[in-house]
Amino acid sequence: MAIIRFQAVHDANSRKPNEISGKQNKTSDYFAVNVFDKSKMQKFLSQDAYSGVMECIEKGIKIDRNLADKVAVGMKSWALDMGATHFSHWFHPLTDGTAEKHDAFIEYNEFGGVVENFSGKHLAQQEPDASSFPSGGIRNTFEARGYTAWDPSSPAFIVRNTLSIPTIFVSYTGEALDHKTPLLKALHAIDKAAVEVCEYFDKNVSKVFSTLGAEQEYFLVDESLYFARPDLVMTERTLVGHASEKDQQLDDHYFSSIPERVGAFMREFETEAYRLGIPLRTRHNEVAPNQYEVAPIYEECNLAVDHNILLMDIMKKIARRHHFIVLFHEKPFKGINGSGKHNNWSLMTNTGVNLLSPGNKPKSNMQFLSFLVCTLKAVYTHQDLLRASIVSAGNAMRMGSNEAPPLIMSIFVGNKISQMLDELEVRVTNKKMTPDEKTELKLDVGKIPEILLDNTDRNRTSPFAFTGNRFEFRAVGSSANCASPMTVLNTAIAQQLIQFKKDVDDLIEKNVKKDEAIFQVIRKYIIDSKKVRFEGNSYSEEWQKEAKKKGLTNVTNVIEALDAYLSAKSKRLFKSLKILNEKELEGRTGVRYDNYTKKIQIESRVIGDIAISQIVPTALDYQTKLIKNVKGLKELYSQNEFKVLVGGRLELIKTVSGHITAIKSKVHDMTEARKVANKIEDARGKAVQYSETVLQYLEDIRSHIDKLEQIVDNEMWPLPKYRELLFSR
Numbered sequence: 215m216a217i218i219r220f221q222a223v224h225d226a227n228s229r230k231p232n233e234i235s236g237k238q239n240k241t242s243d244y245f246a247v248n249v250f251d252k253s254k255m256q257k258f259l260s261q262d263a264y265s266g267v268m269e270c271i272e273k274g275i276k277i278d279r280n281l282a283d284k285v286a287v288g289m290k291s292w293a294l295d296m297g298a299t300h301f302s303h304w305f306h307p308l309t310d311g312t313a314e315k316h317d318a319f320i321e322y323n324e325f326g327g328v329v330e331n332f333s334g335k336h337l338a339q340q341e342p343d344a345s346s347f348p349s350g351g352i353r354n355t356f357e358a359r360g361y362t363a364w365d366p367s368s369p370a371f372i373v374r375n376t377l378s379i380p381t382i383f384v385s386y387t388g389e390a391l392d393h394k395t396p397l398l399k400a401l402h403a404i405d406k407a408a409v410e411v412c413e414y415f416d417k418n419v420s421k422v423f424s425t426l427g428a429e430q431e432y433f434l435v436d437e438s439l440y441f442a443r444p445d446l447v448m449t450e451r452t453l454v455g456h457a458s459e460k461d462q463q464l465d466d467h468y469f470s471s472i473p474e475r476v477g478a479f480m481r482e483f484e485t486e487a488y489r490l491g492i493p494l495r496t497r498h499n500e501v502a503p504n505q506y507e508v509a510p511i512y513e514e515c516n517l518a519v520d521h522n523i524l525l526m527d528i529m530k531k532i533a534r535r536h537h538f539i540v541l542f543h544e545k546p547f548k549g550i551n552g553s554g555k556h557n558n559w560s561l562m563t564n565t566g567v568n569l570l571s572p573g574n575k576p577k578s579n580m581q582f583l584s585f586l587v588c589t590l591k592a593v594y595t596h597q598d599l600l601r602a603s604i605v606s607a608g609n610a611m612r613m614g615s616n617e618a619p620p621l622i623m624s625i626f627v628g629n630k631i632s633q634m635l636d637e638l639e640v641r642v643t644n645k646k647m648t649p650d651e652k653t654e655l656k657l658d659v660g661k662i663p664e665i666l667l668d669n670t671d672r673n674r675t676s677p678f679a680f681t682g683n684r685f686e687f688r689a690v691g692s693s694a695n696c697a698s699p700m701t702v703l704n705t706a707i708a709q710q711l712i713q714f715k716k717d718v719d720d721l722i723e724k725n726v727k728k729d730e731a732i733f734q735v736i737r738k739y740i741i742d743s744k745k746v747r748f749e750g751n752s753y754s755e756e757w758q759k760e761a762k763k764k765g766l767t768n769v770t771n772v773i774e775a776l777d778a779y780l781s782a783k784s785k786r787l788f789k790s791l792k793i794l795n796e797k798e799l800e801g802r803t804g805v806r807y808d809n810y811t812k813k814i815q816i817e818s819r820v821i822g823d824i825a826i827s828q829i830v831p832t833a834l835d836y837q838t839k840l841i842k843n844v845k846g847l848k849e850l851y852s853q854n855e856f857k858v859l860v861g862g863r864l865e866l867i868k869t870v871s872g873h874i875t876a877i878k879s880k881v882h883d884m885t886e887a888r889k890v891a892n893k894i895e896d897a898r899g900k901a902v903q904y905s906e907t908v909l910q911y912l913e914d915i916r917s918h919i920d921k922l923e924q925i926v927d928n929e930m931w932p933l934p935k936y937r938e939l940l941f942s943r
């Protein structure tokens with residue numbers, strides 16, 4: 215583009231955020247300074263208020279008003295000490311981001327002045343006007359009330375002078391309107407179910423936490439280029455743009471040294487994250503140019519979900535100080551790797567045992583195997599639902615192409631574990647084992663950690679992989695709220711653990727010894743879930759064929775994939791564990807259909823606008839330039855000389871013309887297709903119509919524009935090109 219050959223501004227923020235009173239501080243000196251965590255609670259709460267809150271958090275009991283009042287007093291004095299002027303309930307509505315409404319602490323006092331006030335009432339509950347948040351029809355606008363309620367299991371924190379209190383968001387009639395409510399219920403369900411299974415192995419286990427470590431991928435784009443691209447501004451992805459001569463083919467970006475301006479940005483957002491208690495650990499360049507990753511140390515799942523969302527927010531804000539824009543879209547650039555958010559997931563007991571990590575005793579390994587096979591079976595049974603939890607318009611562009619796992623929900627467990635499962639399948643039978651057989655089996659099971667040590671194979675093509683001490687759900691998109699996949703995964707596994715307990719108890723009732731009963735059920739689950747295991751290359755075409763033969767599903771259409779939320783099987787699952795009722799499921803699936811429609815609708819409008827108001831006029835100007843040139847030649851030269859000199863120019867004029875005509879007619883047809891789709895009232899029907907009749911134009915129009923980009927005078931081209939977007943840092 216001709217106008218701004220921009221200059222990247224390298225004024226990496228002069229402020230040194232990790233400097234406290236002039237001295238460089240260690241991370242541990244300021245980690246979580248902005249969080250009302252245990253240590254602050256101990257300091258600012260009375261002894262009985264502190265133990266009261268701790269007990270409620272641990273047991274998941276509701277905090278009563280009296281206790282809330284006491285906590286509010288302490289929280290207020292801490293917040294005021296920290297310079298906070300406002301407080302806000304912070305929640306995750308069913309949109310892409312978070313919501314907050316700030317209230318000042320001040321109130322009039324009886325003398326007409328103001329005082330800071332904040333009570334249990336303010337802490338525990340608020341009634342934001344909920345009518346503008348999506349509910350999928352759960353809430354009629356005439357009963358627009360919704361309320362937010364404090365989630366004490368995720369600590370309050372201060373951002374920009376505002377005390378932010380993590381909350382759930384529900385309608386006045388009690389239906390969940392957010393991501394957090396079902397997640398908390400799912401976490402409670404898996405806690406209960408897992409503790410019961412642990413009882414077979416260790417009576418000291420009284421609580422099981424789900425853990426999550428989310429690896430966040432993202433792109434950075436220079437701010438001035440970003441604002442010159444209406445598609446990026448409006449949709450977070452490039453709707454047009456020809457591939458640059460070089461992108462990721464040399465693999466020279468992955469793990470290479472971090473550019474200086476990017477490094478300054480990373481250090482600053484990390485510092486901000488540390489202040490908020492977000493334990494960031496890893497940073498590196500990703501495969502694509504200008505693509506990066508950040509990963510924290512895993513935490514309890516609910517907290518990790520909050521922290522990931524908060525982190526994304528911090529990154530967006532800090533990036534502006536470095537004149538960058540962060541793109542969390544799953545596929546911002548065509549032909550280049552997209553971004554995911556690997557959800558590393560496991561289960562951890564209050565006794566500090568990772569249930570998906572093999573121990574060094576036969577008993578702990580039986581426990582490990584029990585949890586492993588329950589995971590396999592749950593993923594197999596609810597493969598459609600797991601897929602539904604991660605699909606979106608953006609993620610659909612990433613999935614199935616050759617850098618992201620496909621939409622067949624298979625599991626990679628690694629060669630060694632796979633062999634071991636196969637062996638167990640053969641060795642365990644329904645017959646009573648001899649004491650020798652039993653000892654031998656237990657001894658072999660005890661050897662798992664040793665065999666795992668050299669089990670370093672890492673299959674990066676699998677959407678769901680066992681990585682030695684956890685599972686990695688890789689299909690999650692980079693812009694997603696992890697609550698959605700984490701709710702489904704934990705719910706499905708909770709149900710499986712309940713079933714496991716029942717199956718084992720049934721056998722025990724039939725006088726089978728406990729250990730044998732457990733082995734028999736493990737074997738049954740190995741057989742039942744065998745089809746979900748796949749160790750090969752999930753990107754290959756052969757796998758698609760093989761998976762089909764095995765009966766694994768592969769749904770690439772977003773709407774059809776989302777339908778799985780509403781299947782009888784899914785409804786039963788959510789209902790039986792009281793995670794979401796039918797109305798809630800229908801409501802939130804409706805929101806997802808609607809979100810899909812809106813994304814495509816906006817993209818379609820934007821590309822139409824770029825095409826007609828930027829590309830076509832530019833192409834016409836260029837064509838006029840060519841015509842003038844040809845006319846000039848004709849004037850100057852004889853007929854014969856002209857024929858030689860004009861070369862391919864007449865053809866070029868025709869080619870440009872052809873693209874202009876095609877673009878105009880396709881934009882017209884696309885607009886007509888939108889008009890038809892917009893008349894459809896039903897959310898699902900509309901989304902289907904958009905996917906079947908509008909979506910195709912986006913690629914079609916783009917192909918003409920991208921061809922023009924290669925022909926038209928570079929000085930005249932109105933948009934920054936891929937080589938600029940991807941290589942300026």
Ligand code: ADP
Pocket residue numbers: 425426427428429496509510511512513558559560561568683684
């Ligand atoms: P890789 O890229 O090799 O997968 P990373 O170090 O980038 O590894 O990310 C691994 C993530 O897995 C980190 O967030 C880490 O904390 C997390 N993780 C490790 N152990 C567990 C566990 N038991 N439960 C949940 N997440 C875990």
Ligand code: MG
Pocket residue numbers: 429556686
């Ligand atoms: Mg990973």
